[in-house]
Amino acid sequence: EIINPQGGGLAIHGAIIGALIAVLIYTRRNKLPLLTWLDICMPTLLVGQAIGRWGNFFNQEAYGRPTTLPWGLDIPPGHRIPPYDNLTQYPPSTRFHPTFLYESLWDAGALLLVLWIERRFRARLRPGDSALLYGVLYSAGRFFTEGLRTDSLCVGACTLDGSCTGGLRIAQLVSLASLLVCGAILAWRHRPGAGHPGQPAQTAGVGMAE
Numbered sequence: 628e629i630i631n632p633q634g635g636g637l638a639i640h641g642a643i644i645g646a647l648i649a650v651l652i653y654t655r656r657n658k659l660p661l662l663t664w665l666d667i668c669m670p671t672l673l674v675g676q677a678i679g680r681w682g683n684f685f686n687q688e689a690y691g692r693p694t695t696l697p698w699g700l701d702i703p704p705g706h707r708i709p710p711y712d713n714l715t716q717y718p719p720s721t722r723f724h725p726t727f728l729y730e731s732l733w734d735a736g737a738l739l740l741v742l743w744i745e746r747r748f749r750a751r752l753r754p755g756d757s758a759l760l761y762g763v764l765y766s767a768g769r770f771f772t773e774g775l776r777t778d779s780l781c782v783g784a785c786t787l788d789g790s791c792t793g794g795l796r797i798a799q800l801v802s803l804a805s806l807l808v809c810g811a812i813l814a815w816r817h818r819p820g821a822g823h824p825g826q827p828a829q830t831a832g833v834g835m836a837e
Contacts, residue, residue: 639676640801646672658793662755670738676765677734683727691724691775693717700725708778726772733768740764753816760808766802773798 632659650668654661683689687706690837693699699722704712711717741760773779773796779790782800813823 638798639716640798643672662716662753662758665755665758669741669757673734673738673741673765677731677738680731680734681726681828684725689776691726691772692777693721694724695722696724698725698728699723700728710753711777724775726775729775730768730772733772734765737761737764737768751817756816757811758814759809759816762805763813766806766809770799770802770806773802 646668647665650664651661653659654664664728687702690700690702693711702711702721702723704714704719707717709721711721741757744760745757776796780797782795782797
């Protein structure tokens with residue numbers, strides 16, 4: 628049922644992997660620079676994610692744990708997952724973290740930050756840097772919001788209240804791996820002595836001579 632949308636959940640991580648494969652095939656067939664095209668696609672991806680998260684609101688799904696914060700989300704009992712459908716323990720007045728809103732705002736903020744970095748550090752950026760920044764920023768935000776949810780898959784077993792006995796959810800593990808990999812590549816590309824686009828990297832001997 629993995630290819631049946633009605634037989635399971637739809638996750639953005641799988642969509643991103645599919646998009647990467649599609650861009651790879653397209654650029655290879657048309658002899659286009661892959662990294663440049665990944666940078667081109669990045670802003671539209673963040674816009675789509677920021678808008679798409681509101682689908683969770685209309686479907687009354689993917690919300691977080693109960694909260695007393697003033698912006699808590701009202702979820703009708705008919706749309707609640709166990710154990711929050713127990714109105715004795717969680718009365719109709721119970722509010723929940725609007726994780727869709729957190730991620731939507733984070734995606735919009737990440738888009739503005741990446742666009743600012745592109746403008747501010749244009750001369751220092753390499754092809755693919757914007758895509759790597761997306762990987763770092765989106766993964767950091769998703770790791771946080773996923774920790775507030777109670778309906779996503781856990782690494783290990785889930786308790787009755789939706790918590791994970793292993794401490795992490797699968798989406799958190801994927802986000803953490805993406806953050807570390809993209810962050811490491813970005814740091815390596817801009818390590819001291821690596822030079823800028825159009826400028827050769829310095830060797831250790833040249834650096835010492837200067």
